[in-house]
Amino acid sequence: MDLSSHLPEWIKSKSKIFSSENFLVSARDIVDAESVARCIELRGNSLHARALLWGDGRLELEATNEQSVLVVQSSRTVRAVWELDDSLNWWLSEVAIYSSPKL
Secondary structure (H helix, E strand, O other), X not given: OOHHHHHHHHXXXXXXXXXXXXXXXXXXXXXXXOOEEEEEEEEEOOEEEEEEEEOOOEEEEEEEEOOOOEEEEEEEEOOOHHHHHHHHXXXXXXXXXXXXXXX
16 A cells, blocks of 8 residues: 555544644645655644655654744654554644643
């Protein structure tokens, strides 16, 4: 299975979480001179997060707060769907923590 084709399934499987966290979710392709990446972006509660999956399996995960301070950053290579799911699930849990309103 092409890993990038799994991203819509992952997004769909997390729809309840996105809704409960008030995240706006978008997905798109990014094309540069050498490669194509699938991008998932989340926005919510003063946080902007992005996951980029490149054609070679490199996965870049990041999130910044409203002051543009990097609060999550990770880069790894994934070769299987379970690795992609694990990485995206970790990213989503971190994003949810950092986007939660402070009491």
